[in-house]
Amino acid sequence: MLLLAIDTSANASAALLRSEGTVVEVLGSFTSTESNDHSEVLAPAIESLLAAAGGVVPEAVAVGVGPGPFTGLRVGLATARTLGFVWGVPVHGVMSLDAIALDAVAKLPAGEFTVAIDARRKELYWARYDKAGALLDGPHVTVAEELPAGPVYGAGAGLYADRLAAVGAKAVDGFESSHPGAVSLGTRALRTLAAGDALLGTEPLYLRESDAKVPAVMKGKLL
């Protein structure tokens, strides 16, 4: 299967992958070096990936549904949904932290582990996995102190290494600045599909409300 994978939960990333059964080949990939240029760079990057592969049309799209900062996250989702509509191909959602979990499993963790990325406002987006990378719990958004003890993979761990250490959670070396990426996200999607398992829909995992407050005067009080 020829799959286009997109993730914009952190830096914008895209990858074109081909699978034969459980064997996944990466035909091309892109990751932005900036964290605030999603809507600018994503479409040109996808255009280049498709052109470099000979102008192919993917048979499916996989997109990271977060959690992640809202504005960037929506760029990937709007792109994926529209591409799926035009191409007439399915669009599958993948929880973005799963991408880092796949990278973590490649390092053969001894047992359960946590994946955490920056959620801004002094909080982390995090989820718990078993040693094979299956999601056990999450995703959540909390302060670092609420993470379970044990190894933590991802940029969130690097950001709050000391506070995590205080509750027995330890940032794993080499993963202190890891973000969800489209190559791992797409690989995970292809393996899941090959195993006959279902992926998610494309509803974003915001995990937070819009923060809008109803003004006092709207609650029936004049001034």
Added chain:
Amino acid sequence: MSLTAPLVLGIESSCDETGVGIVRGTELLVNAVASSMEEHVRFGGVIPEIASRAHLDAFVPTLSAALTDAGVSLDEIDAIAVTSGPGLSGALMVGVSAAKALALATGKPLYAINHLVAHVGVGILDGGELPGNLGALLVSGGHTEILQVNSLTSDVRLLGATIDDAAGEAYDKVARLLGLGYPGGPVIDRIAKEGNPKAIRFPRGLTLPKFIGTAEEPGKHRHDFSFSGLKTAVARCVEQYQKRGEEVPVADIAAGFQEAVVDVITSKAVRACQEHGLTNLMLGGGVAANSRLRELLGARCASAGITLRVPPRNLCTDNGAMVAALGAQLVAGGIAPTGLKFSTDSGQPVSLVSLVA
């Protein structure tokens, strides 16, 4: 591609309306709009994050409905146009991302166009080619401007704009103060009819000689607007009635407020037209539906010899057809498409009718 009557699909997401319109040259085929207005009611104003979430969910269904209603396939489309600014940046990004995906998957040229100029361009769909010596007065919840339109596709100038709140925003805030709900425009317009517009005189923003100067030596804000002082004056007025334990004369306040807004907008627009030799004026934006604005602007334009053009209400509010209409003019004018590499510009000036690649 037909250069004279190109088939263009336009996408709008700068505020709380998700719009997809399709035009063939100057002919409107479809104008599909999904609004998140209801979701903002309890907040008394547009909440950008809520609007952005709604755009994401509404886009593909709105696109699909527009294509079906127009009986057009994506293959037949000659070009795609999208609002790149001005507007709410998170909201713009949804429409722009979707438009880029649409362009890349179909291989069609993409134009990143100016929302304000599109409010003028929509006039083409109602009455055909725009006249010369054209000015535009745009009044909505997000903007309040006077434009000089020398060429719709290449030469648009900003003569005046609000330096603080947009007029529609002032309506929303005052409606909130008076406990009238959201959106403020229609309800204040209705209640004002029951009040005496002369009972309370509210200040007209930026009308002092030091701001306006003279025709020969214009002041810094001759054609500009300010509505934030007016809103504060209304708040103080309400407060005083409450302090005295008197009933707040809601209808008179609404009427006085509306008169202050409409008086200053119409007098400044007409003066700007006169001083720039503009004999035609196009009205646009959601507040164009306001009955007192239409009445007073019509009267003042008539006595100044200015021909006023007001598109139908559904083309005045934010929509995709206006984006498509301007896009079609850009195609017909041989303007190069923008491509895929641009970013949204929440403050895009009117001099940038479309972004250059």
